[in-house]
Amino acid sequence: MAQKSMGVDENVAGLLAYVLGWISGLVIVLVEKDNAFVRFHAMQSIITFGAFTLLSILFGSLFVFFVFIIPFLNLAALVLWILLMVKAYQGQKFKLPIIGDMAEEWAGKVDL
Numbered sequence: 001m002a003q004k005s006m007g008v009d010e011n012v013a014g015l016l017a018y019v020l021g022w023i024s025g026l027v028i029v030l031v032e033k034d035n036a037f038v039r040f041h042a043m044q045s046i047i048t049f050g051a052f053t054l055l056s057i058l059f060g061s062l063f064v065f066f067v068f069i070i071p072f073l074n075l076a077a078l079v080l081w082i083l084l085m086v087k088a089y090q091g092q093k094f095k096l097p098i099i100g101d102m103a104e105e106w107a108g109k110v111d112l
Contacts, residue, residue, distance in 0.1 A: 006031055006038075014041040014088030018081060021049035029107070036107065041088045044103035048084070048096060052077045 006013050006028075014037060017028040025045030032038045052073065059069050080096075087094035095104065 010035055010037050011089050011091045013038040014091075015085050017042040017045045018049075018085045018088060021081070022046045022053060025049070037091075037093060039107040040093060040103055041084070043107040044084070044096065044100060047099050047103055047106075048080060049077065051099075 008016070013028065013032065013035070017025045017038065018041065022045060025042040028042035029039055029046065032042065055073055056070060059073065084094065084096075095101065
């Protein structure tokens with residue numbers, strides 16, 4: 001694996017983009033300017049776990065949904081979190097449906 005501007009291999013940087021959900025994705029996308037693989041995983045993390053956070057807040061405020069939907073939402077987030085970290089560490093550009101295409105497009109456009 002190639003060294004990155006962050007000082008770690010790209011597969012490790014890709015994994016780190018998922019470690020703290022959208023927060024670590026945001027940090028990585030702000031720090032990494034050159035590597036498309038790392039920026040893709042960081043943007044996919046922002047979109048995926050940002051959506052899970054918003055849905056948890058929305059459904060968490062409604063008691064009926066909280067009892068039935070939030071546990072399934074949390075389980076889905078946990079499974080995706082583990083899967084995405086493993087795939088990034090293996091050096092694979094694993095794209096989620098719809099979100100992966102958005103992340104791929106936005107990763108090249110974000111220049112903060």
